[in-house]
Amino acid sequence: MSSITNDKIRQLVNKYEHNVIEIRRDIHMHPELSFQEKRTSELVASKLEELGIEVQSGIGKTGVIGILKGSRPGKTLALRADMDALPLDEDNDLPFKSVNAGVMHACGHDCHTANLLGVAMILSEIKNELSGTIKFIFQPAEENGGGGREMVKEGALIKPDVDAIFGLHVKEMPLGTIEVGYGNIMAYSDRFILRVKGKQAHTSKPQQGVDSIVISANIITALQSIVSRQIDPLETATFSVGQINGGTAPNIVPDLVEMVGMIRCMSKDTREIIKTNIEKIAKSVAEGMSGECEFIFKEGYPAVFNNNEMADYVKELAIERCQDIKDDLDLQLPPEFDLKELVRITDKPTLGAEDFGFYSHEVPACFFYVGTGNPAPIHSPKFMVDERMFRVSLNLLSSVAIKFLN
Ligand SMILES: [Zn+2]
Ligand SMILES: [Zn+2]
Incomplete structure (x- = not known):
């Protein structure tokens, strides 16, 4: 029933592309770390206000929510962008290179924020x-x-209750490509700390102490059996001890070792099995060797779960738009290239994590990727995008919103 044609959307993308690039460069030049996005959130709030959109600031510390109402009652759709940068020195030669030493938008969140503002401009106009x-x-x-x-805790998905949510991330894929997946596309990711306590002694009299380093070495070895022997081999899981600290001198039996590690897996059940077994094994190894072990579990991000119906919205629209994408980007493709191949279906989830997972466990969601047209990987000091990708991301996210609401 939508009277908004694809050509109309392309026209609006064309109209606002320049503004979006300008905003993106401004944010790129002034990156801010997690929970310090003061300038960025002020910029976002002011741009939304200029559009006449109702603005709520200071949600989840520095978050901003804009609420745009259509002319008729209907469903509520949420679109999400993230605003923070990484602690990294930028290694790109640009007129809009980061001016904040040691901080860089190396994950493309500058693009996500600018893109969502662009979508707000487009949807406000219609x-x-x-x-x-x-x-x-x-x-x-x-x-x-x-x-x-x-954001979820502070009510981002209620009043009005959100029926679905979409978000996108840039990815080092060719310009014009889109990737979408079904089900869990990213992992549960949690941190754990093991604190092994022994008893100090002189290394000439080890029998008088309890060596926390020897206990830790045994714990690490014993923990390797969790993934190989406690988890269904068809499930995906990994865990690593990434940090280990202990001891003060070569001639002292150390009384304390602290190990920090990560658990990554694709299901809540697997997470529970790994968590329970780490604690059980670590404590019993330590006790069996006359020491003690404290286990601390720090719940991280839940898996990003893409709802089938929502993923279909994105996939079908992306396939419909392939010819436009080719034209809008002036892609030079070999004649035998099947345009539908611009849309990739994630066949394998990654064990990476994204806090979009929090939304995706509350309401039907889809998180998808848009190619940056630049091989530099995310989180690298050379990360960069070809800004023509906004023609794809603005069109697709606006189209998804219109299709969902109308
Ligand atoms: Zn990142
Ligand atoms: Zn990111």
Whole structure:
């Protein structure tokens, strides 16, 4: 029933592309770390206000929510972008290179924020032709701290209750490509700490002490059997002890070792099995060797779960748009290239994590990827995007919103 044609959307993308690039460069030049996105969130709030969108600031510390109402009642859709940067020195030669030493937008969150503002511009202009409500969620601290968790806790998905949520991430894929997956596309990711306590002694009289380093070595070895012997071999899981600290001198039997590690897996049950077994094994090995072990579990991000119906929205729209994408980007493709191949279906989830997971466990969700057209990987000091990708991301996210609401 939508009277908004694809050509109309392309026209609006064309109209606002320049503004979006300008905003993106401004944010790129002034990156801010997790929960410190003060300038960025002020910029977001002011741009939304300029559009006449109702703004809520200070959600989840530095988050911003914009609420746009269509002309008729209907469903509520949330669109999410993240705003934070990484502690990294930028190694790109750009007129808009980061001016904040040691901070860089190396995960493309500058693009996500600018893109969502662009979608807000596009949808504001056609709000009279829209049903329902759109919530633009600009969250802090995706990289460090779980801003998504805070946004959900502070009611980002209620009043009005959100029926579905979409978010996108840039990815080092060719320009014009889109990737979408079904089910769990990213992992549960949690941290654990093991604190092994022994008893100090001189190394000439080890029998008088309890060696926490020897206990820790045994614990690490014993823990390797969890994935190989406690988990269904068809399940995916991994865990690593990534940090180990202990001891003060070569001639002292140390009384304390602290180990920190990560658990990554694809299901809640597997997470529970790994968690329970780490604790059980670590404690019993320590006790069997006359020491003690404290286990601390720090729940991280839940898996990103893509709802089938929502993923279909993205996939089908992306396939419909392939010819436009080729034209809009002037892609030079070999004649035998099947345009549908611009849309990739994730066949394998990754064990990476994203705090979009918090939203995806509350309401039907889809998180998808747009190619940066640049081989530099995310989180690298040379990360960069070809800004023509906004023609794809603005069109797709706006189209998904219109299709869902109308
Ligand atoms: Zn990142
Ligand atoms: Zn990211």
